[in-house]
Amino acid sequence: MRGGAPALKLGPLMLIPLLVAASDPQGDVASCRGGAGSGAPDLIRAEGHIVELGTSARWTLTFAEPLTIPDEEGRPFRVDIAIRDPEVPALSFAYYRSVNRLVRVDATIDHQTEIYLLPERGANVFNPPVIEGTTMTIQVPGRTLSADEDLTGTSPGLEALRWTVVVRDERACDFLGDGRPAIRLVAQMEEGSALAVRSHEPLPWWILGGVVVLSLGVFAASRRQRTRGPRGTKLLGRSGDGAEVG
Numbered sequence: 001m002r003g004g005a006p007a008l009k010l011g012p013l014m015l016i017p018l019l020v021a022a023s024d025p026q027g028d029v030a031s032c033r034g035g036a037g038s039g040a041p042d043l044i045r046a047e048g049h050i051v052e053l054g055t056s057a058r059w060t061l062t063f064a065e066p067l068t069i070p071d072e073e074g075r076p077f078r079v080d081i082a083i084r085d086p087e088v089p090a091l092s093f094a095y096y097r098s099v100n101r102l103v104r105v106d107a108t109i110d111h112q113t114e115i116y117l118l119p120e121r122g123a124n125v126f127n128p129p130v131i132e133g134t135t136m137t138i139q140v141p142g143r144t145l146s147a148d149e150d151l152t153g154t155s156p157g158l159e160a161l162r163w164t165v166v167v168r169d170e171r172a173c174d175f176l177g178d179g180r181p182a183i184r185l186v187a188q189m190e191e192g193s194a195l196a197v198r199s200h201e202p203l204p205w206w207i208l209g210g211v212v213v214l215s216l217g218v219f220a221a222s223r224r225q226r227t228r229g230p231r232g233t234k235l236l237g238r239s240g241d242g243a244e245v246g
Contacts, residue, residue: 018202022046022183024165024176026064032095040169041067041077046176049141049188050158057158057185058139059103061165066133071107077169081138084162084181085146089119095173096166097180101145103138105129115144116149158185 024043042064051058059081071077082102084090090098102116102216105128115124129138146157162182165176176183 013203017036022176024174028188029172029174032168037172040167040172040174041079043064043165043167043174043176046165046183048163048183048185050185051188052159054187055142056139057103057142057145057161058137059163059165061136061138063134063136067107067131069107069111070109071169075170077105077167078107079136079138080166080168082166082179082181083145085147085155085157086160086162088215091118095179096220099181101161103140103145105136105138113140115140117184130186141206159187161185198237 018224023045026042026044029038029040029042043061044064045062047060049058049060050056061079069076081103082096082099083103084098085100088100090100092098100118102114102118104114104116105111105113109126113126113129115126117123126140126144129136131137142158144145145161161184162181163185164179164181166179
C-alpha cells in the first residue's frame with residue numbers, strides 16, 4: 001500500500017487551486033484615511049471565479065450583517081472590486097493602489113454594476129448584483145475587463161487579473177486585506193464545460209484493451225506465485241492414493 005501514499009498526499013494539494021476565497025477580519029471597519037471609523041458594511045469573505053465557460057467574472061461577497069439597498073442613510077454605501085490588469089498601466093490615487101479597473105456597485109435604487117477602465121477613460125454598465133441577505137454576487141462579461149482579441153466571446157486575460165475589494169460608506173472603509181489587488185480569479189468547473197464534457201465521454205478502445213491486458217497479466221502472475229514455495233519451488237500435493245505429486 002505504500003505505493004499509493006504519494007498519490008494520497010497529493011490529493012489535497014490538487015484541490016488548492018479550487019479554493020478561491022479570501023477571509024477578512026470581522027469588525028475591522030475604519031476610516032478610509034486611517035484611524036477610527038464605522039458605518040460601512042463589514043466585509044468578512046470574498047470569492048472570485050471565471051464562469052460561463054470563460055466568458056464572465058463573478059465575485060461573491062459576504063458581509064457580517066444583511067445588506068439594505070437602497071441605503072437611505074446619508075450617502076449610499078459603495079462596493080468596489082479594484083482590479084489590476086498587468087497588460088495596462090496601473091494607477092494609484094486616494095486609497096487605491098496599483099489598479100486600472102473598477103467594478104462598482106452603489107447602494108442606490110437601481111444599483112447597477114458599473115465598470116471603469118481607468119487608463120483608457122472608458123466606462124460601461126451591466127446588470128445589478130444579486131443580493132440575498134448577507135451576500136452580494138456581482139457578475140460582469142469578461143470582455144468588459146480584458147481584451148477579446150480573437151472575438152470568441154471569451155477573455156483568456158481574466159486569469160491574469162488580480163483583484164481586491166474596497167467597501168466604503170462616506171468616510172468609513174473596509175479593505176480586503178491591505179487593499180491592494182493581489183487575489184486571482186480561478187476558473188470554476190461547470191456542467192457543459194469542455195473538461196466536464198470530456199470526463200463523461202467513453203474511454204477509447206485502446207485504453208480499455210490495455211486495462212484488460214494488464215489485469216490478465218496481474219491475475220496470471222498472482223496464480224503463479226500461489227503455486228510456488230517461498231523460494232520459487234513447486235508446492236507438493238498428494239494424489240488420491242497418498243503418493244506425493246509435484
